[in-house]
Amino acid sequence: MAPTKSAEAAAAPVTRMGAGERRELVLEAATRAFARTGFAGTSTDAVAREAGVSQPYVVRIFGTKLDLFLEVYRRAVGKIAAAFRAVLDDGQFDPDSEDDWTRLGNAYTDLLADRDFLLVMMHGFSAGSVPEIGAAARGCMSEIFTIVTSTGCSAEAARDFIAQGMLMNIMLAMGAAEHLDESPALAALTECAFGEAMAVVSPPR
Amino acid sequence: MAPTKSAEAAAAPVTRMGAGERRELVLEAATRAFARTGFAGTSTDAVAREAGVSQPYVVRIFGTKLDLFLEVYRRAVGKIAAAFRAVLDDGQFDPDSEDDWTRLGNAYTDLLADRDFLLVMMHGFSAGSVPEIGAAARGCMSEIFTIVTSTGCSAEAARDFIAQGMLMNIMLAMGAAEHLDESPALAALTECAFGEAMAVVSPPR
DNA sequence: CTAAGAAGGCATTGAATGATTACTTATATG
């Protein structure tokens, strides 16, 4: 019954992991956990279990649950901002071109494959009553608005673009895609909000 | 030092309150509390303190924190839906009339005076991982979409209208109006998102 | 005036939670 040392040396985590590597793993686990249940609704223990690590260890790495969330949050925002910049940096963007806006929108819907980033961003918005999170959320929104308006578009165009994104976040958070059958109205709005990206968001059936 | 009975009989709560009346008071307090810190982030004790009542009493009235939240949530959604219906029921709505859409938008921004309803709705969206709340949130979104499309407008028009509302909710939740000075970008987006309603949302300076 | 019922607080409790401390085990370096 005692595990044979040699047999599982390869597969089992007998080997220690570098601190940086483990930290990364925990950050990813925390992203999934926070994406599901938000800041207040997620315990450090839930994060630890998701990462396959002991609870004290996750607080040792990050100091505080809030610190951990902020780091997860900044990562998510960074990913999202980077996705936008990737579209805008190469070539030039024409605010009057329907196609260019579609390209920018696709940069967002591509993130749906890893919805956790969008969900974390969303949870940051609604945890605005925690001062540090509120500040981070406002910074996030400012950054995105700045990026979008850097195309030279009007403030209204940027607002409309962002608003569509926020609607998608909300539909995701409420689990609309998983419950299309609940209500025809919900299904119609979901399809209309996600458009081409429905395939990514909705299970293949 | 002992309070004179006769003197404060009028002002002080020496008199008992009807259960229904008290229940109403607690519901309002709970609305404020949940609006601030959401479902997971609000303790029944916080609600009790806000209502000036003991913690066990609030759970006695509503059975469970979740039950309380759901009741608060349904009330908020009801208010919002009613505001829309009030605009649509009298006279007829022309989906091609810019003015009519403005009227409908104003119905929403009028609710900003009591931002608590919108914030509660918002928190319901992001607490979608709690099954009952998720279901209620999807019901809310379905209802609103149904109301808006009952004007005969296209699904896309309804989606755009709702998306603007969701953006406002998010800006509210992150405290954008209270921190306009933090970033010019945030200020620009806020003014652009709220338009005429800025006066309501932002302190009179 | 008294008894019954309703309104509401107080004390408590068991489970979670965030965080700390001390201990163990693996890795690398002399």
Add this chain to the structure above:
DNA sequence: CATATAAGTAATCATTCAATGCCTTCTTAG
């Protein structure tokens, strides 16, 4: 091989939280 250091856990603590039960106080009907 020995030992310092890094990786990680087990045990524990103080709080906080939702929920239950019992008691007190007010009101009202007889």
